[in-house]
Amino acid sequence: MKPYKNKINRIRSFALALIFIGFVVMYFGIFFKQYPLVMVIFMVLGLLCIIASTVVYFWIGMLSTKAxxxxxxxxxxxxxxxxxxxxxxxxxxxxxxxxxxxxxxxxxxxxxxxxxxxxx
Structure with a gap:
């Protein structure tokens, strides 16, 4: 049997994972200090993950009010x-x-x- 989870909790878990993914991507940017352009790309990608997480949290919050x-x-x-x-x-x-x-x-x-x- 497939382990099912509540839809709201599943989406919130995805948003939380996006935050951690964003931090990890930003952290990888530190390894490229000698290449500022590559470091900035990693930082921006990490920031985009965190912004996406904020959008998902907002969306599920609005959806949760209608549940x-x-x-x-x-x-x-x-x-x-x-x-x-x-x-x-x-x-x-x-x-x-x-x-x-x-x-x-x-x-x-x-x-x-x-x-x-x-x-x-």
């Missing part, structure tokens, strides 16, 4: 849900608001407009 807040039936904690199916952000319980999907095996493809065909 449906539900109480998980398993752990009883409030969590935000994006799409037709999502995982609880605390206990990873599969959640859905669609009565048609109730009791079915959890699959992220239910969030797509056209579900994936089996056998492809």
């Amino acid at each position: 449906v807040q539900v109480v998980c039936p398993n752990c009883g904690k409030a969590t935000k849900m994006l799409g037709r199916v999502d995982m609880c952000g605390h206990c990873r319980e599969p959640l859905t608001l669609d009565p048609e999907l109730e009791g079915k095996e959890f699959d992220e493809s239910y969030n797509r407009k056209k579900p994936a065909q089996s056998g492809e």
Whole structure:
């Protein structure tokens, strides 16, 4: 079984990774002190990663305000849900608001407009 994560937490983790990637890229620029142009390129690339992280954090923050807040039936904690199916952000319980999907095996493809065909 594939380990699923809450969509909001997954996007926030990606944004955090962008920050660390940006710092590492900037750090590599220090090794090129003798070549100022190369050092500046690394510094700018690192800065772009950090700016991209800020944009992603802003985007998920705006998306989070529109998310449906539900109480998980398993752990009883409030969590935000994006799409037709999502995982609880605390206990990873599969959640859905669609009565048609109730009791079915959890699959992220239910969030797509056209579900994936089996056998492809």
